[in-house]
Every structure is written in structure tokens, then in C-alpha cells.
Amino acid sequence: MSDPTPATVDAELGTIEYADVGSGDPVLFVHGSPGGSDQGELMTRFLVAAGRRVIAPSRPGYLGTALTDANSTPAAQAELHLALLDALGIDRVAVMCWSGGGPSTYLLASGHPERVSAIAALAAVSGPFTFKGGLEDRLLSGRLGPWLVDEMAKHSGRSLVKSTLAEEGDLGTAELKELVEQVWDDPTKRSFVLELSATVAGRKVGLDNDHRQFPELPDLGLAAVSAPVLLVHGTADADVPPAHSDHALAALPEAELLSVDGGTHLAAWTDPTSDAVQARIADALSAG
Structure with a gap:
């Protein structure tokens, strides 16, 4: 199947919306905060191009997966991931997660080790986490957010790229300018950032649910994860501190850290080394 149009399956914990794209060995992609199945389709295009099938669900509260009392916690969301795999007849899967997709990914892997073959955790939350918030976040998450992003993408794309990269990285003026130029001059990276804003x-x-859940995260069972894990984190990440990957590296039984020097929260897609980073991710997901 290679249709990015979302589909749904019904599970005990609620209806799950997901995109199913590409063909080949399956990869489950767990999106960030905020995100959705569309973000998964966007962030995994390099895997589809490399011959992998990607299943990208929307976590509860995002797009077509309704939030309920029963599925609000990361532990319940891990069970939703499992239910989706069962519905699709997938016994064992590699998992790639980004940012706020970390908690439910680790809980899936620790609770059901026989179902997860390998993990690539990109700038992933690995323990209690408080969002930094701010005016920009409130504007984007509100009802006018999609309209604002669409208008900026149409009429001020370069400014949207700059504001996105500035928000995602702790970069100096010169470093930010250089990264913006590099991304804007690369059609693939430019398109990625502009499309990402809409997701x-x-x-x-x-x-809002992630804001409620993440500051009080329980133990994610990192020590019980048997799958090999590639951790990827930019050293200039302004959203999820690199300490989250350092913590995971120390707790996981089999893990490797790929630290992207000067990389932002989007290092795997926008850094000058992103092609090499993506190749490492693809190799890691083929392990196990």
C-alpha cells in the first residue's frame, strides 16, 4: 500500500487513524507534540524511498484519533500502537519516533519486546518533560494556526523557514543565517520545513493532553527494552534537551548515540549532514 490518505481501524481503546505508505519491511512512526499521521508521512519519506513500508498513526487527540479518558496516557497509547499492528497483521516491527513520540515508543518496546525489532529515537522525550510554551505555540495551536501557517507559506516562505529553525534550535545569529540559507537553497529541505509547519x-x-501527561511521566521501562536503539540528537536542540538522549543511552541495554553537532530539533532533516544521518537511521531500523 502506498496511499498517504489516512485510514482508520477500531480498537478497544478507540478508533486509530493512520497513514500507510510505501512497501517492504514495516516501520512504525510515532509523531511528536504536536503532530499527526501527516507528520509521520512527511518525516519518513526517506525511508519509503529506501524501500520501507511506513505505518504512521495519529496519537490520541491528533487529527482523526479521538482523545478519551481511556487512551490519554502514554501507556495507553503504547497499547493503541500494538492494537494497530495487530489489526494490520504485523507481528514484529521497527519503530522510529520523534520528540513527544518517545514515551509511548519506549513503553511499547519495554512492554512488548517480542514485537519491536529496532528503534530509532530522534530527539525523543525519555522522562518527565515540561514544554517551554510561549506566544508562538499558543498562536499555532489555536483555531487560527492553520490559516497563519498557510498564509506564511504562500506569501512569506523564507520567513516561515527562518522562524521555524530559530524556534527549534539554540543558534547564534550567524549560525541561524547560515542554516536558513542552506535549507532555503535545498528544494527538499525547504519543502520539508514548509510542509512541517502545517502538521x-x-x-x-x-x-494539551501531552502538556498534562509529560511532566508526570512514569518510569518508561528503558532497562527492559531489548531492541537495539539508535538515539539521534542535535546539540543545539531548543525543544527537547539533549539530556533526554543521554539519559536513555545510560538506561537502555543496547543503545548508540548519534550526536549532531550544532543540530536543532530538526537535525535529521535540515542539518547539512542530514543525508548521512538519515542513512544511519535507515541502517539502524534494519537491525534485529
Whole structure:
């Protein structure tokens, strides 16, 4: 199957929306905060191009996966991931997660080790986490968010790229300018950033739930994860501190850290070394 149009399956914990793209060995992609199945389709295009099938669900509260009392916690979301795999007849899967997709990914792998062959955790939350918030986040998550992003993408794309990269990285003026130029001059990276903005705008219900859940995260069972894990983190990440990957590296039984010097929260897609980073991710997901 290679249709990015979302489909749904019904599970005990609620209806799950997901995209199913590409063909080959399956990879489950767990999106960030905010996000959705569309973000998964965007962030994994390099895997589809490399011959992998990607299943990208929307976590509860995002797009077509409704948030309920029963599925609000990361532990329940891990069970939703499992239910989706069962519905699709997938016994064992590699998992790639980004940012706020970390908690449910680790809980899936620790609770059901026989189902997860390998993990690539990109700037992933690995323990209690408090969002930094701010005016920009409130504007994007509100009802006007999608309209604002669409207008900026149409009429001020370069400014949207700059504001996105500035928000995602702790970069100096010269470093930010250089990265913006590099991304803007690369059609693939430019398109990625412009499309990404549409996958985070207006996602208030799911984001509010993540804001409630993440500061009080329970033990994610990192020590019980048997799958090999590639951790990828930019040293200039302004959203999820690199300490989250350092913590995971120390706790996971089999893990490797790929630290991207000067990389932002989007290092795997926008850094000058992103092609090499993506190749490492693809190799890691073929392990196990």
C-alpha cells in the first residue's frame, strides 16, 4: 500500500487513524507534540524511498484519533500502537519516533519486546518533560494556526523557514543565517520545513493532553527494552534537551548515540549532514 490518505481501524481503546505508505519491511512512526499521521508521512519519506513500508498513526487527540479518558496516557497509547499492528497483521516491527513520540515508543518496546525489532529515537522525550510554551505555540495551536501557517507559506516562505529553525534550535545569529540559507537553497529541505509547519498547527487537543501527561511521566521501562536503539540528537536542540538522549543511552541495554553537532530539533532533516544521518537511521531500523 502506498496511499498517504489516512485510514482508520477500531480498537478497544478507540478508533486509530493512520497513514500507510510505501512497501517492504514495516516501520512504525510515532509523531511528536504536536503532530499527526501527516507528520509521520512527511518525516519518513526517506525511508519509503529506501524501500520501507511506513505505518504512521495519529496519537490520541491528533487529527482523526479521538482523545478519551481511556487512551490519554502514554501507556495507553503504547497499547493503541500494538492494537494497530495487530489489526494490520504485523507481528514484529521497527519503530522510529520523534520528540513527544518517545514515551509511548519506549513503553511499547519495554512492554512488548517480542514485537519491536529496532528503534530509532530522534530527539525523543525519555522522562518527565515540561514544554517551554510561549506566544508562538499558543498562536499555532489555536483555531487560527492553520490559516497563519498557510498564509506564511504562500506569501512569506523564507520567513516561515527562518522562524521555524530559530524556534527549534539554540543558534547564534550567524549560525541561524547560515542554516536558513542552506535549507532555503535545498528544494527538499525547504519543502520539508514548509510542509512541517502545517502538521503542527491547530492541534490543540492532543497537545494539551501531552502538556498534562509529560511532566508526570512514569518510569518508561528503558532497562527492559531489548531492541537495539539508535538515539539521534542535535546539540543545539531548543525543544527537547539533549539530556533526554543521554539519559536513555545510560538506561537502555543496547543503545548508540548519534550526536549532531550544532543540530536543532530538526537535525535529521535540515542539518547539512542530514543525508548521512538519515542513512544511519535507515541502517539502524534494519537491525534485529
